[in-house]
Amino acid sequence: MDPAPRRTISSFLLRGSAQVGLFLILVVLWAVFANLAPGFLSKFNLNSLLRSVAVDIVVGFAQMVVLATGGMNLSVGAIGVCAVMFSGYLMQVLGLPIPVAIAGTLALGAFLGWLNGFAIVKTGVNSFVVTLASASLFSGGMLILTKAVPLNGLPPEFGAFGKSAVGPAFGSIPAIPSLAVVALAIGLGLYLLFKHSTLGRQILAVGANARAAEMSGIPVDRTIVFVHALSGALAAAAALMLTSRLAAAMPAVAGDDWLLPSFLAPVIGGTALSGGIVSVVGTILGALLVSTIRSGLLVLEIGNFWLPLFLGAFLLAAILIERGRAAYVAREQARRAL
Amino acid sequence: MRSFFRLQWSGILVGIIAGGxxxxxxxPAFLSEFNLFVLLRSICVSLLVAYSQMVMLGVGQMNLSVGALGGLVAVVTGGLMDALGVPTLPAIMIGVAAGGAAGFVNGWLTVKTxxxxxxxTLATASAFAGINLGITKAVPFYNLPADFVAFGNGRLGLFPLLLIVPLLVTVVLALFFSRAVPGRHMLAVGGNAPAAQLSGVSVPRAIISAHVLSGLLAAVAGILAVAQLGSAQPTIGSDWLVISFAAPIIGGASLAGGAISIVGTLLAVVLIGLIQNAMVLVKVDPYWVQFLLGALILAAVWFNRYRAVRVGES
Known part of the structure; x- marks a missing residue:
């Protein structure tokens, strides 16, 4: 039964979960980029990579919680821009204290998400269509109200947080940016929600089989409304992080730019589009993979303009490699079971 | 009269007439010959974009790369004419073929992986946009053949020459989905893929064909956009996503697949064009167009469901 010692490491790597495979791809990419471009591991590059990946992780979470129920939220970016401008309005125009502005922005995000969930449950229309329409409504409404004028006079402390870091720096290893700590804290909260709370298990049950969940007494409609409100609040959190990183509230950020990252991070990380399966760790690794590829190609100075091509190709390749590994594992297990 | 209101697109037609x-x-400027020409010309590209997505909805899939694919074909065609000096017709044919090839890549990847x-298609959209930017370095191709640009701006009275292409495509698509075997196969796969497979329909082939057809339609849309603008802008297609889904869905297509309406999609594009035209005529903030489009999608799906329930009851 026991595999030969020589095979243990390789079999561990092959038999591990999807997240292990993803982690391996990441390690290989980091080794390649670090070798090809010394600038990749510089303090400056690592710091900027971690600060941008922190936002992408939370954007991925905003999509992940809806994917858990088998739905989609195409308005993540639209809620994001609304939250960006609303936070700027609360801090700069109304002059509210930062914690109040943060709470107000998160509440707006949750409310817009709730509207999505409410419309989906009440009309019975597919979440794709409802959120496609609400994305137009939200960003159109935001532009009508703000006239697309950016807000640059945010409190300096708010922008300073986006640049700050926690813990000491060791040699070339930089301190951890505060934004990355925020992303990890949100991840921990979601991990506990999905792993150890009744509500989280109910969300996954709805995603795996809504009819069966309904018959087991789970309030399916209420669960769907909840995940959309949570998705809105997470999009607003990502928006706050982005506003803090840029130290300004700009209407041109987020929006359509979030569509691709919001799906890639969870899907690469093993979250199923059909619902019922999520991975918080996978989403974090997925966002890291996307940012690593982007950052690595930028440091290697492979023409900026070609970047989206490589990004699309690398991502398909990463998904394919992971699929191939999972299929190999399944075959191996079937063979051993005989 | 009652049978008219049972038609899926009756609500849209009433909306167009009442709005008009x-x-x-x-x-009063609305009925001027020039305004009607502008209105009709504005729907040419949208109509093909909507058909490109409608085909995918028919087979029960989505194509998020419609805009990126159309944009890529636009700059490839423009680049062939401007940088390489290829004559108009061969350049257009190569552009359309490139669109079909890109659609084939989408379909092949979907089926094989x-x-x-x-x-x-989310990933290939990124790839196509990257090739587009890599070719153009974000600089448009301006130097296009005069006959090509003249076609994009030409008109007979209020009838734009450009409109010939989408009208022709409409007829061909209507025949394809009602009479041709591959078209019927696509709808069968969209309606119930396992049942279609058991009935001897090749599901992979139907999905790949739908992707190729979608790519061809997006390619023609991209080329028409170049003719209309008079230059091959790298930004062509970047704002097609919402309209590509909005028109077929307002027109009554089901996201579950198998049910599409060509007349409904056509009327939905006209209605959206009418709203955009109205915003310009009554001088409203252009941002309202985006807002109203979202409201219109929601209202239409709501209305369609309500109507379906009522028809089911009677």
């Missing part, structure tokens, strides 16, 4: 009358009364088509 209201607009003609409030803004088993990855959800939504994710595949």
């Amino acid at each position: 009358i209201a607009l003609a009364l409030s803004a 088993g990855i959800n088509g939504f994710i595949v």
Whole structure:
């Protein structure tokens, strides 16, 4: 039964979960980029990579919680821009204290998400269509109200947080940016929600089989409304992080730019589009993979303009490699079971 | 009369007529020959974009790369004419072929890898946009043949020459989905893929054909956009996503697949064009167009469901 010692490491790597495979791809990419471009591991590059990946992780979470129920939220970016401008309005125009502005922005995000969930449950229309329409409504409404004028006079402390870091720096290893700590804290909260709370298990049950969940007494409609409100609040959190990183509230950020990252991070990380399966760790690794590829190609100075091509190709390749590994594992297990 | 209201697109037609009358009364410029020409020309590209997505909805899939694919074909065609000096007709043919090839890549990847088509086309959209930017370095191709640009701006009275292409495509698509075997196969796969497979329909072939057809339609849309603008802008297609889904869905297509309406899609594009035209005529903030488009999608799906329930009851 026991595999030969020589095979243990390789079999561990092959038999591990999807997240292990993803982690391996990441390690290989980091080794390649670090070798090809010394600038990749510089303090400056690592710091900027971690600060941008922190936002992408939370954007991925905003999509992940809806994917858990088998739905989609195409308005993540639209809620994001609304939250960006609303936070700027609360801090700069109304002059509210930062914690109040943060709470107000998160509440707006949750409310817009709730509207999505409410419309989906009440009309019975597919979440794709409802959120496609609400994305137009939200960003159109935001532009009508703000006239697309950016807000640059945010409190300096708010922008300073986006640049700050926690813990000491060791040699070339930089301190951890505060934004990355925020992303990890949100991840921990979601991990506990999905792993150890009744509500989280109910969300996954709805995603795996809504009819069966309904018959087991789970309030399916209420669960769907909840995940959309949570998705809105997470999009607003990502928006706050982005506003803090840029130290300004700009209407041109987020929006359509979030569509691709919001799906890639969870899907690469093993979250199923059909619902019922999520991975918080996978989403974090997925966002890291996307940012690593982007950052690595930028440091290697492979023409900026070609970047989206490589990004699309690398991502398909990463998904394919992971699929191939999972299929190999399944075959191996079937063979051993005989 | 009752059978008219049972038709899926009856609501849209009523909306177009009521909106048209209201607009003609409030803004006399609406009925001027030039305004009607502008209105008709504005729907040419949208119509093909909508058909490109409608085909995918028919087979029960989505194509998020419609805009990126159309944009890529636009700059490839423009680049062939401007940088390489290829004559108009061969350049257009190569552009359309490139669109079909890109659609084939979408379909082949979806079928062969088993990855959800939504994710595949999201990734290829990024790839196509990257090739577009890599070729153009974000600089448009301006130097296009005069006959090509003249076609994009030409008109007979209020009838734009450009409109010939989408009208022709409409007829061909209507025949394809009602009479041709591959068209019927696509709808069968969209309606119930396992049942279609058991009935001897090749599901992979139907999905790949739908992707190729979608790519061809997006390619023609991209080329028409170049003719209309008079230059091959790298930004062509970047704002097609919402309209590509909005028109077929307002027109009554089901996201579950198998049910599409060409007349409904056509009327939905006209209605959206009418709203955009109205915003210009009554001088409203252009941002309202985006807002109203969202409201219109929601209202239409709501209305369609309500109507379906009522028809089911009677």
